[in-house]
Amino acid sequence: MTNEIVEIDGYKVGTGRPLLLIAGPCVMESESMIMQVAEHLAALRDKLNLQIVFKSSFDKANRTSVDSYRGPGLDDGMKLLEKVKQATGLPTTTDIHEAAHAAPCAEVCSILQIPAFLARQTDLLVAAADAAVARNICVNVKKPQFVAPEDTVHAVKKCEARGLQKVMLTERGTVFGYGRLVNDFRCVPIMKSFGVPVVFDATHSVQTPGGATTGGQREMVAPLARAAVAIGCDAVFFETHPDPDNAKSDGPNMVPLQEFEKLVQQLTTLRETINTLG
Secondary structure, rough: OOOOOOEOOEEOOOOOOOOOEEOOOEEOHHHHHHHHHHHHHHHHHHHOOOOEEEOEEOOOOOOOOOOOOOOOOOHHHHHHHHHHHHHOOEEEEOOOHHHHHHHHOOOOOEEEEEHHHHHHOOHHHHHHHHHHHHHHHEEEEOOOOOOOHHHHHHHHHHOOOOOOOEEEEEEEOEEEOOOEEOOOOOHHHHHHHHOEEEEEEOHHEEEEEEOOOOOOOOOHHHHHHHHHHHHHHOOOEEEEEEOOHOOOOOOOHEHHHHHHHHHHHHHHHHHHHHHHHO
C-alpha cells in the first residue's frame, strides 16, 4: 500500500505536515543559471525553514515546435542535478519520458516525475516504480489534462503493484475547449482519498496551449496556488527563473525568481493555519 505521509530525503509530505515546494527553471539552459536558481532556493530553505526540492528538465520532449530548445540531454542533465545536490543539499527531481530514463535518473533524483501526457503509459510507470523501489525514492505522477481525477487511481495501482509505497499525484489543470486549462479543485481531495500526497502544479495550470509556442497567464499563479493550499494540497510545484521573459521554455507562466519568496511566505502561512485548525 502507498503511504499518506511520504518521506523525501528527510522531508515529511502529506496531511498535517509542512508544505513541500518543488521549484526550479523549466529546462536546463546553462550550468550558471541552474546554480543561480538552486542557490537562491537553498538560501530560502535556510531562511524560512522550508521543504524545497529542486526541479529542472534535461529534455523537454513535448515542445510544440521542432525547432524549440529541448535541454542538454540525459547525461549532462544528471551531472547538473548531481552538482545541485552536492552544492546545496537540495533534493532533486526531473521528468522522465522513456523507461530507459528511470534507472539513471533514480541514481541522482529523489523524485521521478511522470509527465501528464505519459501518465497512462504502463511501461514507463513500471520502470519508474521499479527504479524508485530500488533506491527508496518517490514517483510523482502528473494527472493528464484529459483524465478525470478518479481515474488517476490506476496510475497509483500500477506503482503499488511493483511494491512502491512512495507515490504522489499532481493536479495540473484539465483541457477545456481549445487553448485553455481549468482547475477543478475537487481533484485535490479526490486524489488524496487514494492515500497519497497531492501536489498542485501552479505554473503549468496557467498555460494557454496553442499556436507556435505555448503561452501563459503568470498573474494567475498566486491566486490558484493559494486556492490549492486552502483546499488541502500537500505540495506546490512552480517553475521559476531569473528572467522568465527570456527563458527558453515556459517563460509566460514561470514565476520570476525575485518574486518567489513573497509567494512562498503566503502559502506556508496558509498551510500552517490549516494544520493548526486541523
